[in-house]
Amino acid sequence: MCACNGTGVIRNDIGMGMYQFGSCICEAANITPEEVDRRRQEVIERLKETYRLQMLEKAGEVA
Incomplete structure (x- = not known):
């Protein structure tokens, strides 16, 4: 447990x-090391997309 x-x-x-x-x-x-790597990569991709959207919003390109 x-x-x-x-x-x-x-x-x-x-x-x-x-x-x-x-x-x-x-x-x-x-969990396997491969699963850890896969999950880490998913988190990194989400963070990159969030950052990209924040930068677009800051530049006034997204309403």
Whole structure:
């Protein structure tokens, strides 16, 4: 069972939350390096598109 149950927050023994950036540790252990790369590339592409749209909007080319 995952310590953070897919929430991205790991709970220690006394119930205090420690925030974790990224996927839950055990979830990440269950995927292949290729899947990690594919997901990373998808995020990068979304960020590039968001940045492109922001620059177009800043330039006044998008309403």
